[in-house]
Amino acid sequence: MKPVPGPKTNIREVDATPYAASLIEGHRDFGYSLETALADIIDNSITADANVVQLVANTSLDMPWIALADNGIGMFEAELIEAMRLGSKNPTATRASKDLGRFGLGLKSASLSQCRKLTVLTRRGGKVACARWDLDRVARRNDWSLELIDDWETVNGFDLLPESGTVVVWEKLDRLSGGYTHDRAKRAAHLNAEVAGAEHHLRLVFHRFLEGPTPRIKLSLNGRTLKPIDPMASNHPATQKDPDDPLRLKNGIIHVRCHTLPHHKRMSREAWEEIGGPEGHLKSQGLYVYRENRLIIAGGWLGLARQSELTKLCRIAVDIPNTMDAEWKIDVKKASAQLPPVVRERLKKVVERFAGTSKRTYRSRGRKLVDESRFPLWNRVQRDEQIIFRPNHEHPVFREFAEKLPEHLREGFDRCLRLIGSGLPIETLHAEFVGNGEAVTPDVTEENDLKELVFSLATTLMENGVDADALPETMQSYPMLNSNWSSVSQLIEEYLRTKVQ
Structure with a gap:
């Protein structure tokens, strides 16, 4: 029998390789900020088993530069070339549980979002390799040829390279100049402000890695060790913590744990403001989504509830594994996600139940002010x-x-x-x-006014059956008096002496 011929097609193939100059410029516009770009580079350091990460910003030079150095496992030259390739990893591929990567784009896209010249130095097994993407060079040549640097001792940041590890160097910081191209002092001031603003973000995003007597990583900025910011205030004795609530799904287990922060009067002002962040506690209430202990979403209810003054003490930690990236639609920057429907339904019930705890904390204090x-x-x-x-x-x-x-x-x-x-x-x-x-x-109470209040109130309380011995404890329950207790306690003693006389 003769074989039956297949259907005839009119398909032709042509070379549609993207223009290098256009595509690599497009990778600058994934929406990274300085803080999310730095966090993405630090993700790579953690994945490479680093326990020391140094952020160095040389902002006062004519040609300022920023470097991130780690003491991880480093790379051989072949591995470095692959790491510098755009889209070096398939996001659907299975990853190790500690792998904080996603698309194989972070090193390049995060870096090039802030600079036009990206250089990576790395050492492994005693061998140093160095590679560079320079967007101006790519624009001139319009090809994908990566520069390999043999005279790596002359590269900025080489002195930061340890016996094993990697240094990522950003130069030509066009998007961080603030427009002060020809004003060195103003450009340096703007760069310093940008880096300082990113510091809070890094302390928050990696707080679980920075915590404890033996933190997983030591992170420093220009030689200064950064301390963690725990948005849950987990170690504060007045923080209320519910038990872990696991949700078992096909691709892993999601862990949900609710926290109610202490009332601000039970925390130092510095600690309260630090946990609230630049936008304050009203904006920072809500869900905190962690992917392999790395913070992805910091606050907000994702449509599950409204932000309100009475729920601003609510924090819900949601831990997800990296096996659920597709379901959560983790973006390239690892700075946003979407709730899968099954998780949304579960969290909706958790939020409805939990929000009442924060409301009761404020209302209980409010009732003290109006207790008849x-x-x-x-x-x-x-x-x-x-x-x-x-x-x-x-x-x-x-x-x-x-x-x-x-x-x-x-x-x-x-x-x-x-x-x-x-x-x-x-x-x-x-x-x-x-x-x-x-x-x-409240306004400061004048001494004579406070005395008048204490004496009048003490007289009324005793006329209503309160013993002299119970007077201090009873009056300390008044918020106004409690906030001035050092003076009030002396006034009570003075009042009681006058009664005895």
Whole structure:
């Protein structure tokens, strides 16, 4: 039998190799910032088993440069050439559990997003290799020929190369110059500000690698060791931590753990602001997604809840393995992801349950201010669906002062209190609390005013059955008095002495 011929086709093949100059310029525009670009390079260092990573920024030179040096396993020349190839790894390939890479683009795309000249020096087994991409050279030649540098001793950053490890050097920092091409001082100031801004990001993203008595890596900036920023405040004694909640899926296990931060009054101002970051706690509440202990998403609810003042203490750590990159749609920068549907449904229930913890923390403190049994300065009144705050006319200080007034002045005094209540700047207070609630504090109490308050309140409490021995403990429950406790405790002793006399 004669073979039956296959279907006739009209397909032709032509060479469609991309233009080198155009494609490599396109790799500059994946949306990296300086901080995400540096983090991507550090990922490679961690994957290469480095435990020391140095970030060096020489910003004051006529031709400034930035280098990242590690003491990892280094590369032979053939490995270096492959590492400098764009798309050197298939994102669908199986990776080791500690591998923080994704597309095989990070070294090149992250670096070239910030500079036009990328040089990599590496040493392994006593042999040094050096390769370079110079975009100006690629533009002139329009080909994919990688430069191999034999006189590597003359390369910037060579002195940072250890016996085993790699140094990544960025030069021609066109995108970090701030436009100050001909003003060396202003360009240096701008570069320093950019690097300083990236520092917080690196301390946050790699905090799990920097923590503990024997951290997995030591990260330094111009010789200064960087300390971790734990967004969960895990080691603070007042942080509330729920048990680990594992979610077993086809491609691995997702671990979910909820944390409720302490109220800001229980933390130092420096620690509170550091954990809140540049945008504050209102923006930093929410989900913290870690991929192999490396932070991918830092805050935000990803559509699961609204940001609010009452939930700003909520932090949920979500740990995913690198086997789930496709499901989570991890981007090239490893700075964003999307919740898979099955995970979204699970987390939605977790968030709904957990958000109440943070709300209760704030509301419990709020209730102390309006507890009717404690003679508050302000009363909370609920009318229909509205909440009104009014000065408490029956407060001992107000009542005692009113009783000392002539009868014809008492109505005027009450009118003043009512006007204070109706003139409460609700919209302004709301804007301040939403924008920077921790900065809103009560005014300083004058010494004579504080004495009047303590004496009047102590008299009223004792008239209502509070023993002298219980007076300090009772009065310390007032937030206003507690915040001035050193002075208040002395005033209570003075008051009790006058009662004995």
